[in-house]
Amino acid sequence: MGKIVSSTFVSLDGVINHMDRWHFDFIDAESDAIALQQLKDSQGLLMGRRTYEIYAQAWPGRDGEYADRINATAKYVASTTLQNPAWTNTTVLEGDLVEAVTKLKQDPDKTCSRTGTGRSPGPCSVTACWTSSSCGCIPCSPVSARPET
Numbered sequence: 446m447g448k449i450v451s452s453t454f455v456s457l458d459g460v461i462n463h464m465d466r467w468h469f470d471f472i473d474a475e476s477d478a479i480a481l482q483q484l485k486d487s488q489g490l491l492m493g494r495r496t497y498e499i500y501a502q503a504w505p506g507r508d509g510e511y512a513d514r515i516n517a518t519a520k521y522v523a524s525t526t527l528q529n530p531a532w533t534n535t536t537v538l539e540g541d542l543v544e545a546v547t548k549l550k551q552d553p554d555k556t557c558s559r560t561g562t563g564r565s566p567g568p569c570s571v572t573a574c575w576t577s578s579s580c581g582c583i584p585c586s587p588v589s590a591r592p593e594t
Contacts, residue, residue: 447555449491449546452483484514489557494524501532
């Protein structure tokens with residue numbers, strides 16, 4: 446059975462949004478290497494529509510090993526509104542999120558990384574992440590802590 450790894454940036458005081466205020470000042474070679482390794486270990490990315498739209502606007506125009514990898518990786522988007530996604534290798538998950546994630550996990554060689562801040566309630570929000578975690582869909586949640594906001 447495959448697995449879903451939830452990768453979320455969080456400040457030491459528990460803030461997961463407003464990354465523009467605290468995250469980008471702490472990116473260095475070590476954090477870049479960790480992010481690249483997590484991406485290399487994944488055969489897919491699981492995200493909500495907002496994260497997808499941000500990534501789909503930013504990554505296709507970038508160069509480098511991380512950009513090449515993220516652009517080539519399969520993307521699975523939990524959304525009830527996204528139509529005709531243009532970013533390469535994107536699949537919109539339809540129906541119940543837990544069922545869709547469970548189906549992704551049926552491939553024993555597949556690891557998907559769930560990414561995004563979960564800023565709003567939605568099918569791939571933090572709430573949905575914890576719901577999926579409690580039903581066994583997300584067995585691994587690495588934490589990347591940053592200083593307090």
